[in-house]
Amino acid sequence: MIQWWQILLLTLYAGFQIMDELHWYSSAGSAVFSGFITGLIMGDMATGLFIGGSMQLTILGVGTFGGASRIDANSGTLIATAFAVSSGMDPEQALAALGVPVAAILVYTDILGRMANTFWGHACDADVEKMNWGAYNVHYWMGAVSWCLSRMIPVFLALAFGQGLVDAITTALNGDLAWLGTGLTVAGGMLPAVGFAILLRYLPVKKHIAYLILGFVIAALLGTAFTSIQTIGGDVATVAGATETAITGGSFKGLSMLTVALIGFALAYIYYQQHQNAAVATVSAGVEGDDDDEL
Structure with a gap:
């Protein structure tokens, strides 16, 4: 079960990561970092890094041009990691069943955030013409708030009210729908390869x-x-104790x-x-x- 303080921290991070991606560029707005932070908060960093790294590879060749919206891999990683840890779901299943679908659905909240930000942008233009700098500052920060809410609201709703649904999905995938769970696990393992294939499609290979x-x-x-x-470390220790034996019996291969x-x-x-x-x-x-x- 996800604790209330974990929901609070993850919701705040969901808002922070989109602002970092748009403004500060400290890499906190990346799928790998999202998996790391979520895993740290949920108490299973290994699962977070696995899902975050897999999602990062999945979107490796996905790019946006101009003002185009794209799948929100960071929020997808956050949701997949949180529920994988809390429900005991296989990380690859969580990636395929939760991470990618959530990332795709949040395209629509990204569009809503952009629409709201356009409104505040026009308000800032009007403030500049009137030289009303106080109102300009307010409208400028409201644009940042709209971006944050486009991630914080869906993440909060999913974490706060989606636990029962995820538990039911996990039980089904491990029970009567085990065949589907196996398929999702295989699909989750293949997704990074898809990311590499997309990337190689655009590179001058x-x-x-x-x-x-x-x-x-x-x-x-x-x-x-x-x-x-670890094996090399054992060989080094053997060399220290019996040099000749280690040299003749080492496990190094050409x-x-x-x-x-x-x-x-x-x-x-x-x-x-x-x-x-x-x-x-x-x-x-x-x-x-x-x-x-x-x-």
């Missing part, structure tokens, strides 16, 4: 394929290294041939591109020089 391969290989190697820190081949291909492709560009530049310079001689 063909032009920079070598760097993409290098980045993928390096990330995979670093992931392996970080997951083996790189696979596929890893070496991918790195080699990426470096070779970069070398080829650089020299091809240099050759084209040389030919262009030669043609320009011949034209100058003819003149």
Whole structure:
């Protein structure tokens, strides 16, 4: 059950995160940070970071242009984390069943916030023409209030009155609708891949394929290294106690041939591109020089 003080803190944070996203840019208005703060307040930071990170990857390639509204991933992360912790819901289920739908629904409250802010903006313009600076300050801050309320009201209503609904959903997904719960868990695990796919759709991948391969290989190697820190620590302790035994019996393994081949291909492709560009530049310079001689 979500406590009243948790509802209060999360509601206040919902208003703060949209203002940070619009004005201060301290990264508090991001899905990862939202998961971190919500997990901290709910007492399960690991779940918050998992849902926040997954939501961040899900929207990785989603962008807005001009004044377009977009899904509110931060509030979706907040709601999904709060109910996942309080109801014992699987984080991936919470992401797919709560996080993404809530983020999509809050597009409409974002529109309402923008409409209200337009009203206060026109009021500020009128105050400037009249040089009424006191009223200008009031109308300016009312615009900020409208933005905050566009997040605080739906988050408060969901946290305060949605616990029973979420408990019922969790019970159903773990009972008669277990097949649906399994599907939502799989969908939640796939959402970050969708975010990467959207991002790669907009990036010049063909032009920079070598760097993409290098980045993928390096990330995979670093992931392996970080997951083996405990093993490496044990090996270091063994080295301190019996150097020869540790050296001959260590668990370090060489790189696979596929890893070496991918790195080699990426470096070779970069070398080829650089020299091809240099050759084209040389030919262009030669043609320009011949034209100058003819003149």
